[in-house]
Amino acid sequence: MKRRTLLAATAAAALPATGFAQAKTKIVWWHAMGGALGEEVNRIAKEFNAAQAEVEVDAVFKGTYPETLTAAIAAWRAGQAPHIVQMFEVGTGSMLAAGPAVKQVWQLSQETGIEFDPKAYLGGVRGYYSLPDGRLASLPFNSSTSVMWYNKDAFEKAGLDPEKPPVTWNDVIAACRALKAKAATPIPMGSAWPIWIQFEQYAAMHDLPFATKSNGFEGLDTELKVNTPPFVKQMQRLLDMSKEGLFKYAGRDNAADAIFPSGEAAIGFNSSAARASIARDAKFRWAAALLPTDPEVNPKPINSIIGGASLWTMTTPNRTPAEYKACAQFLKFIGRADNDAVWHQKTGYVPVTLAGYELSKQQGYYQKVVGTDLPIIQLTRGEVTANSRGFRLGRMAELRNIFSEELEKALQGQQGAQAALDAVVSRGNRVLREFEKATKG
């Protein structure tokens, strides 16, 4: 089955716009959703194909997010770009700089006459994927935010109230000490996506600038600001917790995914979209809680930011208006409230449209599956500021790697918190300058 899809995709990519006058307009959608999520993506494509007669969407799995980005760029350079590509949020800066390689949503709307209303989308989601003036650049698709998952059984064993998850970082440390004292789990705390969750989210929620120029939204000449005292405090906290045996670093990105569902760690930071796999794998009672905050840094925490991906329409020299129209129709279909709600409820991603959220409420989903609106509550807490809108930094995946490397060195005791963050800033700024030079040309 998969092979057939691949063959079809290759054929579609190799022979665009040939074929039969009466045939459906075929569009290719590259995505990075494997496993259960991939099946959901295929379901969407199938339902769209069944719902109308003019357009046929072919969903093709292209590997991880970075692999999909690389594949899309290589394909565009060869004149073989897919019609639609799913691009992770940190690739947004690169895609915005891609000029003629992409057709932004507002352009697509202008050319095809199919309207997309930016206001239909949740603020935190919309901000990440639109231009400074509010025009939509890419279509929000799968968005999550991070939450703190905790093991209720382990909390009980450690004499903690399983219905009262820790709220502040001091609470977290106290809980971890209790968990360690009673050896409730082998490790008290672990974290997937350490940079995204422990630093990027931390910056947004505490209203701290991660980089100058509104985190890069207002100019390519942005510079990292992560070596200020609040960040040093956070880094020091993680280093101290690691030293005390309260926190265990288990690798970059999603390398630590399994550390919570396996029962290894009692507190596991991860994306809210980890719900499906936790529900499948965890052999204990669990729940999600808001990310902890530090009242000394900011007593009134605001919204967290999203992670996930959006859909970009790409160009090739011989792409026809009919094909762009088909793209717009498909994007419109994805943004429909009912489809958004189904996607949200099946995957654990948050609804990206307000209507999808309302529909889920009406359907009584949040009463049925308690806790599933927690990520939305966290995403919509307080007023969005320049520091909590998201990030618009070029080569952001590389910046995250640099951050990981310096964190890893600090965890090994090779450098202190301040030195590590100073290194992130100086190395990161060099990358930002390179991106600026390459983009300005």
Next chain:
Amino acid sequence: MERRTIFGGWALPAAFVLPQLLLTVFFFLWPAGEAIYGSLTRQDAFGLKTQFIGFENFVDLFEDPLYVESLWRTVYFCAAVSLLSMSVALLLAVFADREIAGRGFYRTMLIWPYAIAPAVAAVLWILLLHPQIGMVAHGLKAIGVVWDYKINGGQAMLVVILASAWKQVSYNFIFFLAGLQSIPRSVIEAARMDGARGWRRFRTIIFPLLAPTTFFLLVVNLVYSAFDTFGTIQALTQGGPGKSTETLVVKVYRDGVVNLDLGGSSAQSVVLMVGIVVLTVVQFRFLGKRDKT
């Protein structure tokens, strides 16, 4: 003794060499040319704007302390992998080069790892050494070793060296065994009659006579550990923790494919290309000379 085929025209011989030439052009000259061109430019990921910047990428490279660190790390890694895999292979070959029961089976088993894809080899080692699920890791923890190569750079280096060396032992074994078998029995018999015992025979007769094989393998192993270990390292550590296992090829991949800095990454490839050319020249000159004498 010389055999020559005389062709009437040039068309037929040209047709014979053409496939080879095409392969060389498409799979070597063209990409290498692109790399050299790319190394002199700064371009954005999509190739929309390409500026010619001369040798700026190279200057940046050698001024970057991280690149120089990576260079030394690669030297260390290559030396360790070559030494380990060659000495283990030599030991095994010496023991296999005698009449023992079931030696066909024994040899086949030894050659097997060579056929394993780097990523698969890496997975095998992960299953052994992973700090949470690895069998060997559990054993190490039981005897009190704090084992976690995910945050301990030294241990991570050890892991990638072991995995890379293990894969290359088979190859070295085949060559060492062939080398051993080509040593005239009479020489060894003569030594034996003179009263030279095992170790002395090995040190004064066998090892010197194996020198051409050893040298050839040294070059091959250096090239292998510098270039072909990418899959193993990528699957095991992705160059981390920190940068403790980021060798030059891993860095080329990281900068080019992940970070999309095509100019900088091309410059690194060109440096590597120069390295491999030097190694090849050394090998040809040295081995060529030996053959003539």
